[in-house]
Amino acid sequence: MDHFAPSRRHFMGLLGVTAAAAFAPLRATDVQLPFDNGERRMVDGFEGKGQMILQRTRAPLLETPFEVYDRGLITPVDRFYVRWHTASTPRQIDISTFRLNVHGHVERELSLTLADIASLPAREVTAVSQCAGNSRGLFDPRVPGAQWGNGAMGNAVWRGVSLRQVLDRAGLKAGSVAIRFRGLDAAPPQFGKSLGVDVARNDDVLLATHMNGQPLPWVHGFPLRLVVPGWFATYWVKTVSDIEVLTVEDDNYWMAKAYRVPATPDGNTTPGAPAVATTPISTMPPRSFVTNLRDGDRLRAHRLQVIRGIAFSGKAAVRRVEWSNDGSSWRRCSLDTEGGAYGFRRWHAQMPVGSPGQQRLLVRAADAAGNVQPLTAGWNPGGFMRNAVESLNLVVT
Amino acid sequence: MKASLLALGLAIAPITVSAQVAEPPLPLAGAPPSAAVCTACHSSEMIDYQPRLTMAQWRATVLKMKAAYGAPVADKDVDDIAKWLASRQVNAGQAAAGLRRLP
Numbered sequence: 228m229d230h231f232a233p234s235r236r237h238f239m240g241l242l243g244v245t246a247a248a249a250f251a252p253l254r255a256t257d258v259q260l261p262f263d264n265g266e267r268r269m270v271d272g273f274e275g276k277g278q279m280i281l282q283r284t285r286a287p288l289l290e291t292p293f294e295v296y297d298r299g300l301i302t303p304v305d306r307f308y309v310r311w312h313t314a315s316t317p318r319q320i321d322i323s324t325f326r327l328n329v330h331g332h333v334e335r336e337l338s339l340t341l342a343d344i345a346s347l348p349a350r351e352v353t354a355v356s357q358c359a360g361n362s363r364g365l366f367d368p369r370v371p372g373a374q375w376g377n378g379a380m381g382n383a384v385w386r387g388v389s390l391r392q393v394l395d396r397a398g399l400k401a402g403s404v405a406i407r408f409r410g411l412d413a414a415p416p417q418f419g420k421s422l423g424v425d426v427a428r429n430d431d432v433l434l435a436t437h438m439n440g441q442p443l444p445w446v447h448g449f450p451l452r453l454v455v456p457g458w459f460a461t462y463w464v465k466t467v468s469d470i471e472v473l474t475v476e477d478d479n480y481w482m483a484k485a486y487r488v489p490a491t492p493d494g495n496t497t498p499g500a501p502a503v504a505t506t507p508i509s510t511m512p513p514r515s516f517v518t519n520l521r522d523g524d525r526l527r528a529h530r531l532q533v534i535r536g537i538a539f540s541g542k543a544a545v546r547r548v549e550w551s552n553d554g555s556s557w558r559r560c561s562l563d564t565e566g567g568a569y570g571f572r573r574w575h576a577q578m579p580v581g582s583p584g585q586q587r588l589l590v591r592a593a594d595a596a597g598n599v600q601p602l603t604a605g606w607n608p609g610g611f612m613r614n615a616v617e618s619l620n621l622v623v624t
Numbered sequence: 625m626k627a628s629l630l631a632l633g634l635a636i637a638p639i640t641v642s643a644q645v646a647e648p649p650l651p652l653a654g655a656p657p658s659a660a661v662c663t664a665c666h667s668s669e670m671i672d673y674q675p676r677l678t679m680a681q682w683r684a685t686v687l688k689m690k691a692a693y694g695a696p697v698a699d700k701d702v703d704d705i706a707k708w709l710a711s712r713q714v715n716a717g718q719a720a721a722g723l724r725r726l727p
Contacts, residue, residue: 264675273645284647284667313693314665369675371685474668480692524636 233432237532238318241242258292260376261522262364274446276588277305282373286311287446291378296537297518300571302381309446310358310379310460311624312491318445325450327393331472336399341450344434348604352431354569355382355539355558356463358361359486359508363610365435368498370610377516382571384541385454387435387561391428393470394511399424408453410466420462420486421477422455431456431569434467456569458511461486482507494612495605511541512614513600515548515574515592522619526580535575536590543596544568545564550576550590552603554616556617580623589618629674648672658701665693674680676713704726 240566256269258280268281269292269443282288289309293507295302302479306357314544322341330522358379363372373379394406403423412418436443443449448465455462461481466610487505488494493512496503515538526532549557560574650668652660662671677685683706689695690702697705 262675267673268645270645281645281669282673283669284645286666364675369677371674371677371681373670374673374675416692484692607667 252413258278260364260374262369262374262376265364265374265376274309275305275444275543276309276446277303279309280376280378282375285546286314286377288373289446290375291381293376293378293516293518293521295514295537296571299537300382300566300573301382301439303442304383304444304447305562307356307381307383307438307447308379310359310373311412311446311528312418313412315412315587316445317411320411320445320466321371322450322521325468327343327451327468327470328398329393329470329472331470331583332403332474334344334470335396337393337397340394341436343434344388344393344451347392348384350389350430350433351384351386352433352454352456352569353567353570354431354454354530355380355386355511355541356454356460357381357511357514357541359459359461359611360609361455362424362613365604365613366606366610369604370608372610381536382566383438384440385433386437386440387433387434387451387496388456390432390434390453391430393434394428394472397470397472399472399536402474403472405477405620406474407469407471407473407479407575408462408464408467409469409471410448410452410464416480418464419477419479419481420453420459420464420472421482422462422478426455426458439622441455459486460509461508461512486611488611493601493605495607498606508611511539513540513542513592513598514595514614514617515539515590515600516617517588517590517619520588520619520621523622524619525622525624526586528580528583528623530580531577532580533575534578534590535573538562538574538592539569539571540592540594540596540598541569542598543594545572546593546595548590548592549571550578552578552581552587553593554587554589554618557591574593583623584624586621587618588621589616591616651712652724654712656701656704658697659708661697662689662705663686663693670693674713677710679706679710682709685709 228289258269266394270281271278280290287309291308295306326338361379363375369400406427407421409419428585435454453464463505486508489496490504490506517536519535538545548560551557560576563573591600602616647667650663686702687707690697
């Protein structure tokens with residue numbers, strides 16, 4: 228594999244460019260997320276990113292500024308949110324020695340090079356990646372954890388190979404129950420997530436090498452990350468290097484203790500109520516957002532105002548989006564066809580602006596499986612899976 | 625093999641040098657010596673950006689860091705660290721209350 232190593236000249240060339248960036252002045256301004264203690268720094272140039280909301284320097288937590296979602300269906304790589312758990316972020320990976328090992332309850336153990344993986348049929352899926360704790364800062368009562376606004380989500384075109392191609396080459400033995408994925412971030416408790424066999428064998432579950440046509444940057448899991456369309460991003464394991472087929476449910480920390488929600492129909496419970504049985508978080512309930520107006524914006528009275536935004540659901544394709552001024556009578560928005568079942572969908576409508584005063588704007592999405600955003604926000608102790616109807620208070624003048 | 629790697633765009637590992645953000649230090653004034661361990665694995669924003677938490681929530685957080693993430697905190701130090709985290713947050717909360725809220 229030696230002859231595949233980057234040439235020293237090329238290496239130095241790249242280093243020259245990025246070393247210059249390292250000494251470029253970093254612009255930092257303050258932003259206020261809409262909750263108590265929500266002041267954050269906006270940084271530009273950190274970890275190869277454009278302007279991002281700095282939630283944590285180490286291990287990096289970077290939030291997408293909300294205006295990015297109004298600019299297009301696809302979230303640019305350099306504005307895509309970043310979430311790492313532990314300080315053992317794998318920044319340097321030797322692609323000549325990197326292997327994806329497949330073992331456990333299989334007919335044939337595999338140890339695949341990146342070239343082996345590249346030789347499998349390519350597949351592309353457009354899908355939303357959303358942190359399980361997106362919008363945690365808006366929980367009431369508040370809960371500890373990363374205090375995200377609504378920007379821990381993004382929509383990208385992911386390219387790679389179907390996980391199924393790899394699983395079929397290994398051959399799952401009868402009695403396989405779950406498939407566990409681990410990456411190179413090895414600090415204890417070592418990160419690992421599992422999917423049931425049926426979920427893992429869906430052709431749209433990818434071992435992705437690219438997002439939006441670019442090789443994955445390290446912050447997004449270079450050289451290989453799992454993409455599980457419809458599922459919260461905790462399952463989208465970065466720097467995947469180990470796949471283990473299990474004959475029992477996974478009892479590792481990240482499945483058995485972390486990222487669990489109440490085993491109630493909507494995954495929520497009542498603050499202060501006795502602890503209830505929990506289950507691993509899984510697919511994303513529908514959400515929708517207005518992207519061209521923000522809370523507190525001023526509108527001219529007695530005009531028609533264009534409203535537009537995004538909607539998505541991880542449980543089934545978005546079927547309709549509606550807007551309302553009062554939360555009881557709803558009007559249908561036009562829903563763009565572009566975007567696919569797993570990605571953001573754009574919607575738009577014309578909203579009559581009333582007389583001077585306050586005007587509320589609410590928006591809600593429903594999917595083909597009948598899931599509809601609730602008007603009031605649910606609550607769970609982990610601050611996961613928020614999907615209540617969003618509302619803006621607009622000022623009419 | 626080379627061609628397929630090139631096709632994937634993976635022949636060159638990404639260079640990870642990038643502009644760095646100065647990590648805000650955790651002011652340790654009034655802290656028990658054992659609290660220095662808090663920023664061994666994460667920068668101090670993880671502490672400073674929390675909502676106002678009760679003493680019980682801070683204590684549970686310290687215990688979680690110890691039990692699940694292997695933070696080397698002695699049992700006898702758990703309460704001292706939790707008390708300090710809760711006490712410094714009163715000041716942070718007062719500062720935050722004076723901030724302008726953006727839409």
